Amino acid sequence: MDSFIVISLIKIFVVFGALMTILAYLQWVERKVIAHIQVRPGPYRVGPHGLLQPLADVIKLITKEDLVPPYVNKVLYLAAPFLAITMALLSISVIPFGPKIQVAGYQTWMQLTDLNFGVLFILGISSMGVYGIALAGWSSNNKYALLGGLRSSAQMISYELPLSLAIAAPLLISNTLSLRKLVETQDGWLWNWNLFHGFQYVSFVIFIIAAFAETNRVPFDLPEAENELVAGFHTEYSSMKFASFFMAEYANMITVSCMAVLLFLGGWVAPWPAAYGSGYVPVVIFAVAGVITIWRGLNPRRKRDRYTFPPFGVVFLIVAAVFLVPLLQSALLPLFWFCAKTGAILFLFIWIRGTLPRFRYDQLMGFAWKVLFPVAMLNLLATGLAIAVFS
Amino acid sequence: MQLWLIPILPLAGFLINGLFGRRFSKGLVNAFAIGSVVLAFLWVLKTLFGLGGLTAAYTEHYFTWIQSGALSVGCDFSVDRLTAVMLLVVTGIGSLIHIYAIGYMAHEGGYYRFFAYLNLFMFFMLTLVLAANYLVLFVGWEGVGLCSYLLIGFYFDKKIATDAGNKAFIVNRIGDFGFSLAMFLIFRQFGSFDFAHVFAQAPAAPVGLLTLIGILLMFGACGKSAQIPLYVWLPDAMAGPTPVSALIHAATMVTAGVYMTARSWVIYTHAPIAMDVIAYIGIATAFVAATIGLAQNDIKKVFAYSTVSQLGYMFVGVGCGAFSAGIYHLMTHAFFKALLFLGAGAVIHSLSGEQDMRQMGGLRAKIPWTFGVMLCASLAIAGFPFTSGFFSKDAILLAADHRAPWLYWVGVFTAGMTAFYVFRAFFMTFFGKYRGKEHPHESPPVMLIPLVILAGLSLVGGYLFKIPDFLRPVFPAVEAPEAFGPMAVASAAGLLGIALAYLMYVYRPGIPDSIASGAKGLYTLVYNKYFVDEIYDAAVVKPLVGGSRVVLWKGFDAGLIDGTVNGIGARAKGIGGVLRLAQSGNTRSYATWIAFGGVLVIFGMAAMIVLGGLR
Amino acid sequence: MELILFLVFAGIAVVAAINVVVQRHPISSAVSLIAVMGSLAVLYLLLGAEFIAAAQVIVYAGAIMVLFVFVIMLLNAGGETKAGRSFVASLLGVPVLVALLALLAFFTARIYPRDTEVHFGGFRGGTAQSVGRALFTTYLLPFEITSILILIAIVGAIVLARKELE
C-alpha cells in the first residue's frame, strides 16, 4: 500500500515538473511560431533564440507588485485565479502518457491514475473551469471585466455541449470511458485509430472547434480581445494572479489536445506496428534534426548562429542515440508518439491563432447553437446508427 | 240484472245537470234530476221483484278495480234483503224529497247546481249500499261525505254555511280515519275486502283483533252517523237548505253508519265487547241529544238533535244484537224525520225564512195542511200506539230490556223526553197567538203531496212493512219474547210527554219561562249544548292550530331546518373568514406552513411506527 | 480511509451549507453551494455512484449553478435588505425546524442499529454502463418524459426572459 503512495508521489513530481516546464515553453513556442508566421523573429534576446524568455516572464510576473484593488470583492477576487488554475491542472492527472513500464523493479502505468469514467471526469472538471472566469469577471467590480466574464462563461457553456457530443461519438465505437482502455482499442495500424473509424473525422473537426472555444483560443478569444474589452475578465488582475490565468489557459489547451489525441489519434500507439520499424522513426527524425542544425551552425546566416546552432545539433543527435537504447525504448517510444501527436495539435492551435481573425460575439454564439450543436447531434445519431447496423 | 244501472242513473242526471244545467230551463233541470231518481226507484222495484225471495246474496262483478300483489279488489255490487230495504228507503224517500225540493228551491239561486249535487249524492249513497266489499263501500262513504259538504255549503255566500260545511267534512274525515284503520286491519288479517270472504273467515280470527276492528268501524260510524264524540257537525249542518237536511241529515246519509254496522254483524257477534261499546255510545247519545233538544228555539235545531237521539236508539238496537230492530227503526225514522223536516221547511217557506219558534205560533188556521201532516209526524216520533215509531222503538226497547234492564229504563225516559220536545215544538208553532210579523201562506201542492204521502207512511209504515220478519234470513234470530209489559210502559211514557207538553205550552204558557228562570244554571247549560263545541274548540282545535304554528312551523321548520341550513352557511363563512387570514400573500409564511405540514406528517409516521410497531 | 474522506467532505458540505444560508450576498452563498455540491459528488463516489457523481459535477455544479451565478451577476442586486417581515415565518419557523431535525434524527437513529458499513467498492452498480442500461430499458418512459419536460422548460425560459419586442 505504501509503495503505491511513493510511486504516486514520484509520478506526480515527474508529471508536474514536466507539465510546468512545457507550459512555460509552450508560451515560448507560440510566440516564436506566431512571430515566424508574421515574418518577424520573435523573442531571441534572452538566451539563444529566446529560449530563456519564459523564465524571464515568470520572474517578471512573480516580482511584479501584487496589488488588490479596494473596491473588489476580496474573497472571490482571490479565489477566482486559484479556481481556474486548479481545475486546469486537475484534468492532467487522468491522462495516460504511455503503457505499463518496468522501472527499478516496480511495474506502473505511465499515468497518474486511471478512472473508469475518466472522460466524464475531464468533462466535469472542464465545466467547473467556467467559474474561475465568471467569478473573476464579477468580483473585480469593473464593467469591462463583468462583461468579459459573462461573455466568456456563456461561450464556454455553449461550446461545452457540442464538445461532449463530439466526445460521445468515438466513445460509442471504443465503448469505454476509461482513457487507458480507449487507447488500447485503437492499437495496431493507422486505420485502427478512431479518427479513421467510420467517419469520425467529422466529430474530430467538431471536437477541435469546440476545444478552441472552450479554451478561449483565437477565433473565439473575444473576451480578452484587447481592442474591445481591454483585457476581459482579468483586467484587474496583476502579477501572479494574472500569470495563473495564463497558465490555466495553456493547461486547458494541453488537456484538450491530449484528449483529442487519446480519443481520435490513438494516444501513445505508433501509426504502424513496431514490427514494421515504427520504432526507428524518432531516431531518424532527431538524427536529421541534429545534422541540419550543425550544418546551419557551420555556415550561419547571422554571426551569432555560429555559436548557438552546433550545441543544439549535438543535443538532437544525443537524443537520437538515446532512442536506440532497447531498454529505454519500451518507455520512450510510446511517450515520443504521444508527444508528437499532442505537439502537432498544439501547433495547430498556435497556427490557427496566427492566421484566423476573431469572431464577433453574436456570430460566435450563433455558430455554436445554430451550426455546431445540430451537426454534433446528427453526427452522434449517425455514429449510433452505423454501430447498430454494422456491429 | 244490471245492478249497475241503479247508481248510474243519478250519476247521469248529475253529469247532464252539472255540465249543461246553466243553459237549461227549470223544467228541463227538474226532468233530468227527478226523472233519473224516479227511474232508479222503478228499476230497484223491478230488480227486487226480478230476484224473488232473495234469501241469499246476489252478486255481480264488473271489473277488477285494483290488482296489486296480494291485494285484488273488484268493483262488485251485491243485493240481499238488507240492501233491498236500504235501496227502497234511499230511492223512495229520495224521490219524494226531490219532488218537494222543486217547490222549496223555486225562488233560490243555483237551481241546477242544487239538483246536480243531490243526484251526485244519490249516486254515492246507492254505490255505498250496493257495495259488495269494504273498499267500494268506502268510495260511497267518502262520496256522500263530499256531497254533504257541497250541499251544506250550498249558500256559499253565507259564512255560517261554508263553516258548517267545513266542520261537517272534517269531522266526517276524522271518523273515516278510524274506518280506514279498520279496513287495513281487515286486509292484514283476512287478505281481502269482500264481505263474503271476510265474514267467512271472521269466526276463526282472534277475538281481540275482531274487537279492535269493531271499535274502529264504530268510530267511523260515529263520524258519519253523528254519535257522541263526533255528532257536533249535524246541528250546524242545518245551515243547508231544508230538503238537504231532510234527505241527507235525516233519512239517508246519517243511516249509512247504522247500515255498515249492521252489514258487519258477523264481526260484532264474535266481539261482544264491541257490541257493548256500541250500545253504551248509542244510549248516551240518545239521552244527551234529547236533553239538548228540550231547550232549543230554532225549529230545525230541535229536529237535528232529535235525529242524533233517534240514531242513538238505532245503535242501541244494533248494540243489543237486535240488528233487524235497528234497521226497522232506521226505516220508520226515515219516514217521520223526513216528514218533520219537510214540514218544518214548509212552515219556514210559508213564513219566508223565519226559523225561530218564538216568532211563530197559532199557524193552525193559516197552514192547515202542514198542521195536519206535522201532527201525524209528531205522533209517529213520540211513539203514539200503532204508529210506525211505536213499533220500531218498542222493538229496540225490548232488545235493550233483554240485554240490560237499566238500558231499558234510560231508553224509556229518553222516549218520554223525545215526545215532550217534539210536541213542545208542535204546540209553539201551531197553537197560541201568532207572534211573528210575516203573513203565512199555505205551501204549493208540489210540496204538500210528498208531505201527505210521507204522513201516510209514518202512520202505517211500521205496520205495513214488518222489517224484522223480512230480515230474518240475513241476521241471527233474536229470541226476545213479545212481552206486553215493557211496551205498555214505553207508550205510557210517550203519552205522559205529550200531556206535559200540552200543559206547559198551551194550557199554561207561563210555566216554561218560570222553570227556565228557576233552574237557571241547568237551563243555560242545556241551551248552550253543554258547551261541547267550545270544549272541542279549546281542547282540540286551539292546541292543534297553535301547536302546529308554534312547534311545527316556528320551532321545527323555521328553527330546525332553516336554522341548520343558514347555520351551515354561516359556519362556512366563519371558517372561510378564518382561513382567509392565512392567505397573507407572504411567500415565506406559506413556506412555513408547508414545512409545518411536513413536520406533522412525519410526526404522524413516527407516532405510527412507535405505537403500531410498523417496520 | 473512507472515514477520513467522509468526515472531511461531510464537514465541508455542512459548513458550506450553513454558509449558503447565513451569507448576506447571494454570490457568496452561490459559491458555497457549489462547494456543497462538489463535496456531495465526492460522497456519491464513496457510495459507488460514479455516474451520478460525474453528473452532479457536470449538470448541477457545472450548469445549474452557472445559471445562478449568471443571474446574480446580471441582476447585480447587491446584498439582502432587512425590509419586510413575515409574522408566521419568524414565529413558527424555528420550532418547525427544530421539530423537523428531531424527527429526521429519530428516523435515522432508528436505522442506525441495522447499519451497513459503507466501503469504497461496496456497490459496483453505479457505473455509467449500468445506469445507462437501466435508463434505456426499465426507465425509458421517465427518460422520455423528462426530455419533454426539459423542452418545455427551455421554451418557457426563453419566452419569459426575452426582451419585449418594442
Next chain:
Amino acid sequence: MMGHVPLSWFLMLSAVLFSLGVAGFIFRRNIITMFMSIELILNAVNLTFITFAYQRQQVAGHLLAFFVMVVAAAEAAVGLAIILTVFKNRETLNIDDLDSMKN
C-alpha cells in the same frame, strides 16, 4: 484499514442539509437565496436516494437521483427566468415586497 463509515451518518448529513435548506427558504428574504436553498434541499434528497441505493444494492436510487437533477435543471431554468422578469418589473428581489397575491 480505518473504520468504515456507517450508513446512517450519510442520512444524518442529508437531514442536516435538508433542514438547513428549509431554514434558508424560510428565513432568507432574497429570492435567489431562497431558490438556492431549494437546490440545497434537492441535493439532500439526492444524497438520501444514493445512500439507500447503496443499502439496497440497486441502481434505481441513482436513476431517481438523476431524474431529480434533470427536473432541478428545468426548474432552475424557468425559475431564474421568472426571477429575471420579476426583477425587471418590480426592481426588487426582496420576497416580502412581492405580496400582491394577498387576500
